[in-house]
Amino acid sequence: MEILKTEALKKYYGKGVNLVKAVDGVDLSIAEGEFAAIAGSSGSGKTTLLHMMGGLDSPTEGKVYIDGRDIYAVNDESLTIFRRRKVGFVFQSYNLIPVLNVWENITMPIQFDLKRVDQEFVEEIMRTLNIFDKKNALPNQLSGGQQQRTAIARALVTRPSIVLADEPTGNLDSKTSQEVVNLLRHSVKKYHQTIVMITHDENLARMADRIVRIEDGKLVNKGGAPC
Amino acid sequence: MTYIKIAGRYIREYRSRSVGIVLSIALSVLLIVAIGSLAETARVLQVNDVRQNAGANHVTYIGLNKEQIDKVKQEESVKEAANSFSYDTWNGNNGLNVNVRAGEEKILYMLDTKIAEGRYPTAPDEIAVEKWVLDRLSLPAQLTQNIKVSLGENGEQEFKLVGIVKDRVHSQSHDLRDAFVAFDEQKLAGREDSVETAVEFKEGAGYKNEAMRLGKEIGIKDQEQIVLNEMLLSAMGELEAIDWNLVGVSLLLMIVGGMVVYSLYSISVLKRSQEYGMMRAVGGTRKQILAIILCEILIFYAAGAALGLFMGISATYCFKGTTMTDLFTEGTSRLDIIAISGFAVKLALLSSLAAILLAGSRGAVMANSVSPIEAINRSTQDRDIKLKGEDSLVERLMTITGKISYKNLRRNKKVLIFTVTAMVIGSTFFMTASFKEELNRRGRVTLESIGDKSPWCDFWLNISMDEPMKKGFTAEQLDEIREMPQVESMSSKQVLYSKLILDKEKQLNKSNGENYLKFMNERGFLPKFLGDFSWPGDTEDEVIVRNTVLGLPERDLQYLARTFKILQGEEIDTSRMKDEPLAVLYIPETKANGVPYDAKAKGKYAPVLNIKSGDKIRLTFPKEGYAAGMNNIELLAEQEKYGSSYQEKEFTVIGMVEELLYADGTAAGSRIAPYVLISENMFQELSGIDVQRVVTINLKENADDKDYELVKEKVQKLSQLFKGTVLADYYKYEIAEEKSAVTAGLLQSSIVIILFLISGLSIYNNINYSLISRIREHGIMKAVGLTKRQFRGMIRSEGLMHGTIAAFFSCIAALVIEAGIFVYRVYIFPVYVWPIHTNAKQFFIDWKSMLIVIVINLAIGYLATIGPGRAVDRMEITEAIRTVE
Known part of the structure; x- marks a missing residue:
C-alpha cells in the first residue's frame, strides 16, 4: 500500500538567469513498511526533496500525498499538526533541544x-x-551516536506514517553510522514503519530496501531492490 | 584607517543594535547633563538669592578711615568696593521706620539691586528709595517730588526723590526698609571712622583668606572690624562642592545604560565571532581585533555623547522660566537663568565612557577567547548549558512549552540577571519616589483632616516682640477683615512671653533637659539681646525657663482636641480649659545632647521636660509688664531687675501636644522652646489682655487675584497699626509652590521614563537576542510539530517570565527601601520642620505604584517578544534548522 506519493514536485529558487531548479518534477511513490x-x-x-516530502518546505509546483492526503492543501496550523502526528524526522545534526x-x-x-x-x-x-540509562541526560552530555539515537526515538515516538531521515549518519564515524542505520532498519521492522533516508554514502544506501537516485533535481533511478 | 572602515561596516551591518547603543549612551548623558544642570542652576539661583539677601560683597570692613578706603580701592584682587555708612533713621508718618544709608552708587550693586528709574543721588539733598518702601510709607513713586523726612538725629530735612531703586524681593518679604542718599563729606563729618567698605573680590581668589589678608594690609587690628559675608561664602562653597546626589544618579544611569550597551555590544560581538575567527585564521592578531573593537566603540561613544549633550542642554533650556523644586535639596527656585553644569557634563562623558569601555573590553575578551577553529566551525553554545537533567517540582507541573521557556531562562542566567537588574533600578526609583510622595500626602491629609486651615493661610500677621504685650489687634479690627466676602476664615491667637518655674530634679528630663538648657543658653536660637534662656530659681532645686503662652479661642480648642485625636489617638476634653486653669503643653524633643533637630546625634528623641498629663506647672508672668510703653525686650532680658515683679499661676496639664501647628513667629516665641496653650478666657483672666497678636487669614477657594488685592490692602493697613508687624503673604508663594511641584514632578517623571526606556531597551534587546539565538531550536520544534500559536504562546510566556521576575524583585527592592525611608522618617529623624510632616505613623504599601511597575514590567516583557517572535515566525523551518546561532 502506498504511504507517500509525490506528483511532478518542483522547487525552484531565483529567477531568469539565476533560476536554480533544486527539485525538478519528481514523481515518487513509497510503499508502507518500505525502507x-x-x-x-x-x-x-535530495534534502530539498525530503523537506518537501515531510511538509517542511513548500513546493513551487506539484503535490505530496501522505496517507492519501495532499499535505499542502491545508493551512499551516493543520499541516504542523499533521506533521506532528504522521511524520517523524531525523536530521544530520541531531537537532535536539539543548535544555x-x-x-x-x-x-x-x-x-x-x-x-x-x-x-x-x-x-x-x-x-x-x-x-534508556540516559533518560535524564542533557544532549550536551551525550555522544554523537547517543544524540542521533535520541533523535530516532523522537521520530518514532508518535508512531508516524513515515520517518524521514536526512543524512542521519553525516556527523558520525563509520562504525557508529553502521550501528545507527542498523537500528533504523530494525525499528522499521519492529514498529512496522516506513523510512525514507537520504545519504550520499553508497554503503549505507545499500542497507535500504530500495535506492532512489537523484541528480540535478531529477530522479534518475526510482530504484528497485538494491544491487 | 582599515580598522575604522571595518568598524564602520559593522556599525552599519548591525544597524538596530548600533542605534540602541548610541541611544543608551545619549539618554544617559542627556539625563545626567539635564539633572546636573538643573541642580547647578538651582544652586546658582540660591547664591543669587543669598546675594540679594546678604549682599554681593565677600567681606565688609567696618570703621575704615579715608586712607584705608583708598588702599582697598587700589588693591588688585578687589573687583568692586563700595563705601557707605548708616546716616540716620527716617521716622515715617505711619509709624514705619526706614534706615537711611549714605553710600556710593556701587552700594546698590553690592545689595544686588540697581536704579530702576531716575538716577542715584549725588547732591546732599537727594534721595533714592525702593518703590515698595514708598508704598509702605504711603508716598507716590513720583520722581523730583520733595519729601519732608523726619530724621531721628538730624531733625526734619527735605529731600528730592531722584531715583527709584529696583525692589529687593527679600527685603520686601522681610519688611527691611532702606533709603539711599549720596556719600558726601558733609554727612560724613564726625563719622570719619565709621565707614563700611563692602568688597567683592575677583573670581578665583580664596575669598576668605584674601579678606583676612587685605584687612591686615590696610592696618585693621581688631578682627571684629572684618565681617565676612558667611552666608554668601557658604553658598558659594556649596556651589563649588561635589554634588554627590548627581554622582549617585550618574552611577545609577551608568549601571543601567552600561548594562544595555554591554549586552547589546556583547551580542554583536558574539554574532560575529566567526568573522573574528576568520580574521585570526588568515593572520589577524588579537591586537588588530582589539583595534577594530576600539574603533567601533569610540564611534558609538562619540555619536552617543554628542547627541546626549545636545539633547541634555536643549532639555535643560526647556525648563527656563519655570519654577521648580530641586529634587535633592527641596528648595524652590524660579529658573530665570540656566547654568549648564561643567561637572555634570564631565561626569556624563566619563561615566558613559566607562560604561562603553567596559562593554568593549568584555567584547574584546569574548572575541579573542574564541579560537579560530571554534569560530569557523560556529561551535554552538550548547556545550555551556549547565542544567539539571531531572525536573524540579515546578517543572513537573509545566507544559512542555512552559518548561522550555523556564529552562531557557535558567540557561541564560546572565541575560536574566542583566534584564532584571536594569528593570529593578528603574522600577525601584519610581516606586520609592511615589512612596515618598504618598508619605508626604498622607501626612498633609492627616493634618488637613483636623479642619484647622490656619497652617495653610494666605496671610499671616505677627506683631513684633518689640511691641508691649498689651498691644494687639482688637476684635473689631479683625472682624472688619473676617467679614469680607473674599475671606473664608480668620484665626487669631493671643501671645504672652512668660517663664516656667521647674523642679530641676523632677521636671528636667535628665541629660536631655540639662544639655538642652546648656545649648539654649550658649548657642540656642534666641538673639543675645534677649538675654539668657534659663535662670536659677529662688531655691537650688528650681530652674526658670522661658516659654510662650498662647490663648486659644473656642474654635481652636476644638481643633486642639481633634489634633490630639487624629495625630496622637488621645481623647482630651479641651472644652474644660475654657473655665479652669488647665493647659496643654508642647515640649521640644532632643536626643541626649540636648540639641533640637540634630539628626546626626546618637540616641532617640525624647522630651526635654519630664512633665505628664495631670502634673501641675508653675507659670510666671510680669505683673506690670503689660502696660503700654513697657519695653518688652528689656522685660524679657533683665531677669534680675524684673524677676521679682513676676506673678505666679498654677496650671494642671491635661495633654502634651506633639505637633505645634501654630506659633508666635518672633525670636522670643521660638518653636524650640516650650509652649503653653490655654483658653482665651483663662488668658484674659490671667493677664487682663484681650487683644490678638498672631492672625492668619484664608481666602476663599475660588478667590482670584482681584479678591487677593482687596484683602491684601486691608491686611496691609492692619499691619501698619503696630511698628514692625510682620505681614507674610503666602498667596503668590502657594501658587509658585504648586507650579514648582509640577515642574519637579515633570523632572522626576523624566528620570523615571528615561530609566524605564533604557531598561526597556535592555529587556527588549536581551529577549530579542535570546530568541534569535535559538532560531534553530525553534525550527526543530516547529519541524516536530510545534504550531505557530504554541510557538507564540511559548515565547510570550518567556517574555512574561522576565517581566514577572523583574517585577517581583523590583517590588521586593522597593519595599525594603520604602521600609527604610519610613523608619528613618518616622523613628530615626521624625521631621518636625514645617511643612514636611510625617504624620502617617503606620507603614503602608503603595499599591498604585506597585501595580504600575508590575504592568510595565509585564508589558515590556510581552512587547519584547513580539518583534523577534514575528521574525522567527516568518522564517522557513528549513532555513531556521540550518541556522547556527
Whole structure:
C-alpha cells in the first residue's frame, strides 16, 4: 500500500538567469513498511526533496500525498499538526533541544499534542535504541551516536506514517553510522514503519530496501531492490 | 584607517543594535547633563538669592578711615568696593521706620539691586528709595517730588526723590526698609571712622583668606572690624562642592545604560565571532581585533555623547522660566537663568565612557577567547548549558512549552540577571519616589483632616516682640477683615512671653533637659539681646525657663482636641480649659545632647521636660509688664531687675501636644522652646489682655487675584497699626509652590521614563537576542510539530517570565527601601520642620505604584517578544534548522 506519493514536485529558487531548479518534477511513490534510500551527490536536491516530502518546505509546483492526503492543501496550523502526528524526522545534526533531557526530547511531539505519554512504549523504544540509562541526560552530555539515537526515538515516538531521515549518519564515524542505520532498519521492522533516508554514502544506501537516485533535481533511478 | 572602515561596516551591518547603543549612551548623558544642570542652576539661583539677601560683597570692613578706603580701592584682587555708612533713621508718618544709608552708587550693586528709574543721588539733598518702601510709607513713586523726612538725629530735612531703586524681593518679604542718599563729606563729618567698605573680590581668589589678608594690609587690628559675608561664602562653597546626589544618579544611569550597551555590544560581538575567527585564521592578531573593537566603540561613544549633550542642554533650556523644586535639596527656585553644569557634563562623558569601555573590553575578551577553529566551525553554545537533567517540582507541573521557556531562562542566567537588574533600578526609583510622595500626602491629609486651615493661610500677621504685650489687634479690627466676602476664615491667637518655674530634679528630663538648657543658653536660637534662656530659681532645686503662652479661642480648642485625636489617638476634653486653669503643653524633643533637630546625634528623641498629663506647672508672668510703653525686650532680658515683679499661676496639664501647628513667629516665641496653650478666657483672666497678636487669614477657594488685592490692602493697613508687624503673604508663594511641584514632578517623571526606556531597551534587546539565538531550536520544534500559536504562546510566556521576575524583585527592592525611608522618617529623624510632616505613623504599601511597575514590567516583557517572535515566525523551518546561532 502506498504511504507517500509525490506528483511532478518542483522547487525552484531565483529567477531568469539565476533560476536554480533544486527539485525538478519528481514523481515518487513509497510503499508502507518500505525502507527507501535517496542517494545523490552534494547539491543534487535530495534534502530539498525530503523537506518537501515531510511538509517542511513548500513546493513551487506539484503535490505530496501522505496517507492519501495532499499535505499542502491545508493551512499551516493543520499541516504542523499533521506533521506532528504522521511524520517523524531525523536530521544530520541531531537537532535536539539543548535544555531538555533525553526523555523530554523524545516525548516532545506527544507533549506538543497535549496527549498522555505512553510511558511503556517510550521506554521500549529507548531500550531498543539503548539509551534508556540516559533518560535524564542533557544532549550536551551525550555522544554523537547517543544524540542521533535520541533523535530516532523522537521520530518514532508518535508512531508516524513515515520517518524521514536526512543524512542521519553525516556527523558520525563509520562504525557508529553502521550501528545507527542498523537500528533504523530494525525499528522499521519492529514498529512496522516506513523510512525514507537520504545519504550520499553508497554503503549505507545499500542497507535500504530500495535506492532512489537523484541528480540535478531529477530522479534518475526510482530504484528497485538494491544491487 | 582599515580598522575604522571595518568598524564602520559593522556599525552599519548591525544597524538596530548600533542605534540602541548610541541611544543608551545619549539618554544617559542627556539625563545626567539635564539633572546636573538643573541642580547647578538651582544652586546658582540660591547664591543669587543669598546675594540679594546678604549682599554681593565677600567681606565688609567696618570703621575704615579715608586712607584705608583708598588702599582697598587700589588693591588688585578687589573687583568692586563700595563705601557707605548708616546716616540716620527716617521716622515715617505711619509709624514705619526706614534706615537711611549714605553710600556710593556701587552700594546698590553690592545689595544686588540697581536704579530702576531716575538716577542715584549725588547732591546732599537727594534721595533714592525702593518703590515698595514708598508704598509702605504711603508716598507716590513720583520722581523730583520733595519729601519732608523726619530724621531721628538730624531733625526734619527735605529731600528730592531722584531715583527709584529696583525692589529687593527679600527685603520686601522681610519688611527691611532702606533709603539711599549720596556719600558726601558733609554727612560724613564726625563719622570719619565709621565707614563700611563692602568688597567683592575677583573670581578665583580664596575669598576668605584674601579678606583676612587685605584687612591686615590696610592696618585693621581688631578682627571684629572684618565681617565676612558667611552666608554668601557658604553658598558659594556649596556651589563649588561635589554634588554627590548627581554622582549617585550618574552611577545609577551608568549601571543601567552600561548594562544595555554591554549586552547589546556583547551580542554583536558574539554574532560575529566567526568573522573574528576568520580574521585570526588568515593572520589577524588579537591586537588588530582589539583595534577594530576600539574603533567601533569610540564611534558609538562619540555619536552617543554628542547627541546626549545636545539633547541634555536643549532639555535643560526647556525648563527656563519655570519654577521648580530641586529634587535633592527641596528648595524652590524660579529658573530665570540656566547654568549648564561643567561637572555634570564631565561626569556624563566619563561615566558613559566607562560604561562603553567596559562593554568593549568584555567584547574584546569574548572575541579573542574564541579560537579560530571554534569560530569557523560556529561551535554552538550548547556545550555551556549547565542544567539539571531531572525536573524540579515546578517543572513537573509545566507544559512542555512552559518548561522550555523556564529552562531557557535558567540557561541564560546572565541575560536574566542583566534584564532584571536594569528593570529593578528603574522600577525601584519610581516606586520609592511615589512612596515618598504618598508619605508626604498622607501626612498633609492627616493634618488637613483636623479642619484647622490656619497652617495653610494666605496671610499671616505677627506683631513684633518689640511691641508691649498689651498691644494687639482688637476684635473689631479683625472682624472688619473676617467679614469680607473674599475671606473664608480668620484665626487669631493671643501671645504672652512668660517663664516656667521647674523642679530641676523632677521636671528636667535628665541629660536631655540639662544639655538642652546648656545649648539654649550658649548657642540656642534666641538673639543675645534677649538675654539668657534659663535662670536659677529662688531655691537650688528650681530652674526658670522661658516659654510662650498662647490663648486659644473656642474654635481652636476644638481643633486642639481633634489634633490630639487624629495625630496622637488621645481623647482630651479641651472644652474644660475654657473655665479652669488647665493647659496643654508642647515640649521640644532632643536626643541626649540636648540639641533640637540634630539628626546626626546618637540616641532617640525624647522630651526635654519630664512633665505628664495631670502634673501641675508653675507659670510666671510680669505683673506690670503689660502696660503700654513697657519695653518688652528689656522685660524679657533683665531677669534680675524684673524677676521679682513676676506673678505666679498654677496650671494642671491635661495633654502634651506633639505637633505645634501654630506659633508666635518672633525670636522670643521660638518653636524650640516650650509652649503653653490655654483658653482665651483663662488668658484674659490671667493677664487682663484681650487683644490678638498672631492672625492668619484664608481666602476663599475660588478667590482670584482681584479678591487677593482687596484683602491684601486691608491686611496691609492692619499691619501698619503696630511698628514692625510682620505681614507674610503666602498667596503668590502657594501658587509658585504648586507650579514648582509640577515642574519637579515633570523632572522626576523624566528620570523615571528615561530609566524605564533604557531598561526597556535592555529587556527588549536581551529577549530579542535570546530568541534569535535559538532560531534553530525553534525550527526543530516547529519541524516536530510545534504550531505557530504554541510557538507564540511559548515565547510570550518567556517574555512574561522576565517581566514577572523583574517585577517581583523590583517590588521586593522597593519595599525594603520604602521600609527604610519610613523608619528613618518616622523613628530615626521624625521631621518636625514645617511643612514636611510625617504624620502617617503606620507603614503602608503603595499599591498604585506597585501595580504600575508590575504592568510595565509585564508589558515590556510581552512587547519584547513580539518583534523577534514575528521574525522567527516568518522564517522557513528549513532555513531556521540550518541556522547556527
